[in-house]
Amino acid sequence: MDALAFIAVLIGFILLMEAVAWITHKYVMHGFLWSLHKSHHEPRKGTFEKNDWFAVFFAIPSMILMYFGVHGTPLALAAGLGILGYGLIYFFFHDILVHRRIDFGLRPKKGYLARVVQAHRLHHAVEGKHGCVSFGFIFAPSPQRLKTMLAATQDKTMRAPAKA
């Protein structure tokens, strides 16, 4: 099999998952499945939160694709690994860098990673499900742009600044 095609599909699926995550976060998690995502917008009690079910949901297509990948359709393996890769990037950015569920002491001060962290902090600047900004991860808009978007949204309640 063509290694280039394999890599292209893998990277393509990482990028595709950013779009899927953005749409799911904005319209599903802040929509009809807010009941699960709400746990992530409130202080966590214990190790897990209901919101972690989304990671389980996204692991299912990844595992199915990898199954077909090792049983005769190699490009399906690339697609499955792409979804897994996005999951790992998301876990590193979101759960480690921003929310410090495992704290390695990483505090990016400048550059791309600082921008990713700031963009997601601004996602959490609003109380409740309405009027939030910044639903993706890999493509993090600049903090200035997000603050302008936040200021322009009427339908929101700002959250008291967190200590973390």
Ligand SMILES: [Zn+2]
């Ligand atoms: Zn959210």
Ligand SMILES: [Zn+2]
């Ligand atoms: Zn978050």
